[in-house]
Amino acid sequence: MSDATIPAEGLGAAFRTQLRVIGALTLRELSARFGKENLGYLWLFGEPALLGSAIGALHLVTGHTMPGGLDPAFFMVTGYIMFYLLRGVINRAPGVIYGSQSLLYHRCITLFDIILAKDVLETAATMFVMALFLGGCWLILGKRPAHIEIVMWSMLLMGLFAHAVCLLLAAGSIYTEVFERVTHLFTYLTMPFTGCFYMAFWLPTDLQRVALWNPTLHIFEMMRYGLYGLSVPTQFDQPYVIGWIVALNLLGMAALRAARRHLVI
Amino acid sequence: MIRLHDVSKSYRTHLGQREVLRGLNATFAPGEKVGILGRNGAGKTTLLRVIAGVELPSTGRVERRMTVSWPLGFAGAMHYNMTGADNARFIARIYAKPVAETVDFVREFADLGAYFRLPVKTYSSGMIIRLGFALSLAVDFDCYLVDEAIAVGDSRFAARYHAALTERQARSALLLVSHIPDVVRSYCSSGAILDNGRLTRYDDLDEAIAIYQAA
Numbered sequence: 001m002s003d004a005t006i007p008a009e010g011l012g013a014a015f016r017t018q019l020r021v022i023g024a025l026t027l028r029e030l031s032a033r034f035g036k037e038n039l040g041y042l043w044l045f046g047e048p049a050l051l052g053s054a055i056g057a058l059h060l061v062t063g064h065t066m067p068g069g070l071d072p073a074f075f076m077v078t079g080y081i082m083f084y085l086l087r088g089v090i091n092r093a094p095g096v097i098y099g100s101q102s103l104l105y106h107r108c109i110t111l112f113d114i115i116l117a118k119d120v121l122e123t124a125a126t127m128f129v130m131a132l133f134l135g136g137c138w139l140i141l142g143k144r145p146a147h148i149e150i151v152m153w154s155m156l157l158m159g160l161f162a163h164a165v166c167l168l169l170a171a172g173s174i175y176t177e178v179f180e181r182v183t184h185l186f187t188y189l190t191m192p193f194t195g196c197f198y199m200a201f202w203l204p205t206d207l208q209r210v211a212l213w214n215p216t217l218h219i220f221e222m223m224r225y226g227l228y229g230l231s232v233p234t235q236f237d238q239p240y241v242i243g244w245i246v247a248l249n250l251l252g253m254a255a256l257r258a259a260r261r262h263l264v265i
Numbered sequence: 266m267i268r269l270h271d272v273s274k275s276y277r278t279h280l281g282q283r284e285v286l287r288g289l290n291a292t293f294a295p296g297e298k299v300g301i302l303g304r305n306g307a308g309k310t311t312l313l314r315v316i317a318g319v320e321l322p323s324t325g326r327v328e329r330r331m332t333v334s335w336p337l338g339f340a341g342a343m344h345y346n347m348t349g350a351d352n353a354r355f356i357a358r359i360y361a362k363p364v365a366e367t368v369d370f371v372r373e374f375a376d377l378g379a380y381f382r383l384p385v386k387t388y389s390s391g392m393i394i395r396l397g398f399a400l401s402l403a404v405d406f407d408c409y410l411v412d413e414a415i416a417v418g419d420s421r422f423a424a425r426y427h428a429a430l431t432e433r434q435a436r437s438a439l440l441l442v443s444h445i446p447d448v449v450r451s452y453c454s455s456g457a458i459l460d461n462g463r464l465t466r467y468d469d470l471d472e473a474i475a476i477y478q479a480a
Contacts, residue, residue: 017361024358032346105335105342107318108359261321264276265314265341 021109025117033121044129048084052077067202068232074143076197077133078151082158082223083196085126086216087187089119089162093169094180101265111256111263115166123159127152134227146229154223160245161215167252174259195220201233208235215244267293267316267333267408267438269464271325274308274315285311287462288325293438295331295407300449300470301442302477303459309442310336312459313410316440331407331438337397338412345386349377349396352385353403360404367403374425375399395422402429408438413448427452446474 056073059065066072093115100114130151137143145151172179192198195217200208211217212235221236228234274286285308293299303309313336314320316327335342343352350368357367372381375395380388385396401409409430430439430452442459443449449456449470456473457466460480467473 020361021359024355027358028344028347028351028355031351102341102344105317105319106356106359107333107335261323263320265319 017108018110018113022113022117022120025103025109025113026121029117029121034125044125045132048077048081048129048133051080067199070228070232074137078130078223078227079196079220081126081130081133082155082220083191083194084129085123085155085158086162086194087191088122088126089159089166090169090187091184092118093166094173094183096166096170097173097263104263104265111170111260112167112253115170115256116163119159119163119166123156123163126159127155130155145227146231147226150226151223152226154219154226157222157241157245158216158219160249161219161241164245164248164252167249167256171252171255171259174263193217199224199232200235212237215241266295266328266330268328268330269316269325270328272315272322272327273324274311274320275323284462286315286322289464291457291464291466293408293440296436296438297455298439298453299441299455299457299466300453300473301440301457301459301464302444302446302449302473303442304444307444307459308462309444309459310338310412312464313338313412313440313442317410333408334401334404334406334410336410336412337401338394342397342400343385343393346384348384349375349381349388352396353400356400356404362404370403371396371399374402374429376422391422398422398426407436408440411439411441411452413443413445446477450474 052073055076059072064072066075096115096118097111103109103114104111131148134145134148134151138145169179169183193211193214195211195214200211200217200221203211218236218238218241221234222238222241224232225234225236269289269291272286272289273284275282275284277283289312301309301312311320315322317333317336318327318329319336319341344355347355349371353368353371354364356362357364375381375392375398377388377392377396380392385393388396430437439452441449441452453470455466455468456470456477457464458473458477458480467476
């Protein structure tokens with residue numbers, strides 16, 4: 001940007017400044033959300049745990065089983081934790097700029113830094129919940145995930161995907177309030193399609209082809225490959241997902257940069 | 266040095282596009298103390314925001330060849346749910362200052378007593394202004410942007426702030442916007458008038474004040 005932050009700054013120095021700022025923002029966010037006076041961290045565990053127990057109880061009562069003989073509670077909870085990451089990042093997007101205006105008084109802090117810091121924290125926190133849940137299942141039930149590193153990698157991809165959507169929504173929120181009104185509705189309505197509660201192989205072949213246009217389904221399938229290994233058929237195309245992530249992130253960064261000029265603080 | 270190159274700023278309103286700054290060109294040198302006079306609504310605050318980089322100009326650009334503070338005034342720059350001490354820690358981190366020293370300096374200078382350990386939302390407006398000034402002095406900018414607010418701090422604090430700025434006389438520049446000539450006179454050595462979206466510089470502060478009062 002032509003209006004430079006500090007005189008005589010090279011690209012390397014600018015990069016170090018940005019890393020420092022993102023670090024400080026992440027620390028600040030950490031104490032704001034998970035500080036000792038805040039029970040935010042409880043819900044991080046509480047929500048998937050409640051859902052897991054409810055679904056488990058429901059299936060126990062009705063005696064329903066799942067395709068492929070999967071354990072419903074385990075399937076739902078892992079799916080929900082991943083969805084929780086997607087929803088958490090996206091739902092916050094339209095309000096993120098308004099809520100962080102005081103930070104923009106400091107020229108070294110960019111909108112991108114603010115959003116990245118929040119999303120990094122959200123992704124890390126959700127990965128931690130997943131690790132705890134899987135660790136618990138392993139210790140108590142002796143159920144060991146096939147490839148834990150692929151589960152974590154898929155969560156990182158979901159974080160990057162959600163982050164890109166968040167950038168786009170945040171940029172849009174500078175121009176109109178519409179996103180604030182419809183984002184929550186949209187995340188709930190699309191919940192069944194994201195892939196959190198179904199697998200591609202449950203669908204007829206024609207429908208599978210259509211469903212697999214959706215990049216989030218690939219990410220869920222990847223996670224399930226990490227959980228179940230080859231005992232359950234999964235379908236995912238990593239380059240396809242990464243292509244989406246790169247394209248959406250580039251678009252999001254460009255949109256945010258263009259919108260910054262119109263932001264009134 | 267700060268240079269404004271054809272800086273314009275307009276806002277979209279229900280009544281159409283409103284142009285607040287119209288093609289401003291100006292240079293502010295290191296160590297200069299400039300009082301910018303303007304009536305309410307003349308665009309003083311907008312000018313400071315654009316110089317600070319809080320908002321970007323609609324056209325033109327701002328060239329900064331020295332470090333420039335955020336606009337010091339009633340609001341902004343602080344997180345209201347965090348304590349004064351946590352705000353100081355955060356500022357130290359983003360501006361790459363030693364954390365412990367910064368916190369000590371801000372505690373000392375802002376003189377908030379026990380409130381330093383309480384969330385900023387519990388502060389009075391005078392306390393918020395004191396914290397804001399203390400934070401900005403802790404970072405040690407080359408140029409301070411001040412929005413009227415000096416007049417609001419109590420006289421004891423105003424004296425300390427005046428002393429702190431004078432101590433930095435040689436290196437720190439000051440851009441002070443106000444609609445009160447007396448405030449400008451006690452801090453500045455040259456003047457400017459912002460009127461109808463245009464900025465006119467006067468090397469002689471008394472001349473600027475005379476023209477401002479005549480208008």
